[in-house]
Amino acid sequence: MDGIERMDLLEKLRGGEALNLREELLLTMRLSVPAMLSYLATIVMEYIDAAMVGSLGARGAAAVGLVSSSTWLIIGLCGAVSAGFSVQVAHRVGGGREAEARGVVRRGLATALAFSLLLSAVGAALSGSLPRWLGGEEDISGDAASYFFIYALGLPALQMNYIAGDMLQSSGNARLPSTINALMCVLNVVFNALLIFPSRVVPLWGVGVRLPGAGLGVTGAALGTLLAEVVSAALMLFFLLVRSPALRLRREPPAGRLREDLVRALKIGLPLALDGVAMGSAYVACTAIVAPLGTAAIAANTFAVTAEGLCYMPGYGIELAAATLVGQALGAGRGELARRLGWMVVLLGMAVMTLGGALLYLLAPQVIGTMTADPEILSLSVEVLRVELLAEPLYGAYIVVSGVFRGAGDTLFSSLMALASMWGVRLPLAAFLASRRGLRGVWLAMCVELCGRGAIFLARLAGPRWQRRGLAAAAAGSEGNEGSEGMQD
Secondary structure: OOHHHHOOHHHHHHOOOOOOHHHHHHHHHHHHHHHHHHHHHHHHHHHHHHHHHHOOOHHHHHHHHHHHHHHHHHHHHHHHHHHHHHHHHHHHHHOOOHHHHHHHHHHHHHHHHHHHHHHHHHHHHHOOOHHHHOOOOHHHHHHHHHHHHHHHHOHHHHHHHHHHHHHHHHOOOOHHHHHHHHHHHHHHHHHHHHHOOEEEEEEEOOEEEEEEEEOOOHHHHHHHHHHHHHHHHHHHHHHHHHHOOOOOOOOOOOOOOHHHHHHHHHHHHHHHHHHHHHHHHHHHHHHHHHHHHOHHHHHHHHHHHHHHHHHHHHHHHHHHHHHHHHHHHHHOOOHHHHHHHHHHHHHHHHHHHHHHHHHHHHHHHHHHHOOOOOHHHHHHHHHHHHHHHOOHHHHHHHHHHHHHHHHOOOOHHHHHHHHHHHHHHHHHHHHHHHHHHOHHHHHHHHHHHHHHHHHHHHHHHHOOHHHHHHHHHHHHHHHHOOOOOOOOO
16 A cells, blocks of 8 residues: 555544545445444344244244334334434544544433333233234244343343444444454354253264353354354444544543433434434334234245345444544544545445346245245245345435435434335335235335335435535534533533
């Protein structure tokens, strides 16, 4: 590499220096690739969970699948809280206001922890009734309730993992969160192997090796995930608060005010929370549509959703990179650069998800086959998955454009569109087609809706409104904190 390539490209962006096309591409890849790998590690963890639980039979998979839609609702809320503060961090780091960024980190972590504790208590209280509300059959309701109860208890760790990782990403450190999430995946495999299955003898290089095990089944899968998340959250917080050059704790009065941070977090996060509620509740409603189709349909739906994540989770990683790139560019007052980087990262996301969709279309029987050996469930899972994979290019557009808008602080449009698209198109169409084509109809409705949503988001990206709003939000953040150095909460 020459001297220019060795320079910190984010520092050039923040300092107002010109970036050529090669440097813009390099910067995009430097942030996107680690984020993709991080999110891919997350879905691999879910994939391994599904495969391990699937080995217990269709009932175990159906139990997890029954409540998994509710976990997506919770994840959406946690993600909204994280985004409300991490976008502010990106704007302040991009504008060279690191003391203000550190103040946002302190107040953001405290707020997120309080929120997650409340959410955990509500989730635990509702866990016993949730499977019945979703229409689950009696033979899977017990395991489903146990799984969701343990999941709810782990929400503070999940929230801290999200917000600490997003803040590190917002400061430009994409590699570390990716590494920690990969470690979480490995730990999850180890904990699952110890907790799901009973003690057993397995052949290893021709020698029988006895492996210890608790034999907890579905409950063990939930516990394994919880323990992995706790370790991951602890590491994320350590590197954020102790080792991060820009964001680590210092002996200084926190710059900024809690009220101002909360107002901006609400402006950014509340639409995302509404988006999360709209999306999550729609997934819950979709589960209620699928549940009457029987245990086999629930299991097939679970396996297909898990496999599809191998395509869309890298897209969500690129979305996070998009929010960082656009947020820091707008924080530095560079609107045109934000626009170019936005389009660059969107095209990257579409390409990655198109390629992933094509590969998964070809390998669907093999991928699903690692999670179930039941021929009926395998055939149905592959069939519905292949229907939805046709939407991956435009699904990728929607995901990454959402990240661009989030980096700009322009989140209301994404939320309203998600609400209208999910509840106005997907669910009515799914309910109509489910009565005629079963699970196949539900996934066809998903494909149609995702294609339409992606096209609308691309049209919005081509306009100037999000860019103007992002510049205004970044400028407002700078003005709002002018003279606030040293102020206490």
